[in-house]
Amino acid sequence: MHHASHSRNLPTTPPVRIGCAGWGLPTNVASQFPAPGSHLERYAQIFSSVEINSSFYRPHLPKTYARWAASVPDAFRFSVKIPRTISHELRLKDADAAVRKFMLEVTSLGEKLGCLLLQLPPSFALDVTMARDFFSLLRDFTSAHIICEPRHVSWFSEEGAETMKEAGVACVRAHPAPVPGVEPAGDADTLYIRLHGSPKIYYSAYDEPFIEAVAGRIVEARSSNVEVWCIFDNTALGEAVANAMSLMDKLKKMDT
Incomplete structure (x- = not known):
């Protein structure tokens, strides 16, 4: 008995979560999601995670989040984008009430809440005190991963990296990179890659060699x-699902 319980505490390799921004299933791939049910239910049969972007634009009711959580398998996780009212309008300042409201909504995901994603406006320069205060405010509400996607050059500095590391906040590795040639650095326990499409952002599909390179990067991180x-x-043109499936295939092949 003693033995068995001991072995359960051995570290397991953390999961690799591949998914898309939203669970829309374009017609060209719909046949690969044969399960019955809503788009989310069908999506969650194939993918282990999704990023909710609609939360950036408008609030969802707690019962909506609860319904989403109930329709996916136990191991599935959601990443939820923090509302633009907080990131773009308040610009993280005096955000207590707005954060409280948002957190009351998303906590209905229960343990299926994997990440909170904070995307900052390109004009938003690093203000260490404000960033620290905001991250610690968020941390008071959740133990989910906190992921930051800064887009102003000032964040891609020693000081920016330090600020995120101290707060236990990971920095998005975006493609195309907001500041080319600079490695984003934050909390190193989570690698969060956001592939926006290139050359045409949100539209273009990624080619095989690119996906191959991403797979290599993931294997290295694991x-x-x-x-x-x-x-x-x-x-925008429904390329995300096919790209994500192709990445999963490549990782499977590397695993065998």
């Missing part, structure tokens, strides 16, 4: 025990 999220955001 070997150093990092939890990996890879979200395809090139959804």
Whole structure:
């Protein structure tokens, strides 16, 4: 008995979560999602995670989040984008009430809430005190991963990296990169890749060699025990689903 319980505490490799921004299933791939049910139910038969972007634009009721959580398998996780009222309108300042309201909504996901994603406006420069205060406010409400996608050059500095690391906040690795040639650095326990599409952002599909390179990067991260999220955001023409499935195939092949 003693033995069995001991072995359960051995570290397991953290999951690799591949998914898309939203669970829309374009007609060209619909046949590969034969399960009955809603788009989300069908999507969740294939993918282990999804990024909810609609929350950026408008609030959802707690019961809506609860319904989404109930329609996916136990191991499935959601990443939820923090509302633009907080990131773009308040610009993280005096955000207590807005954060409280948002967190009351998303906590209905229960343990299926995997990440909170904070995407900052390109004009938003690093203000260490404000960033620290905001991250600690969020942390008071949740133990989910907190992921930041800064887009102003000032965040891609020693000081930016330090601020995120100290707060336990991971920094998005975006493609195309907001600041080319600079490695984003934050909390190293989570690698969160957001693939927006290139050359045409949100539209273009990624080619095989690119997906191959992403797979390599993921395998490398896994070997150093990092939890990996890879979200395809090139959804405008429905390329994300096929790209994400192709990445999963490549990873399966590398595993065997």
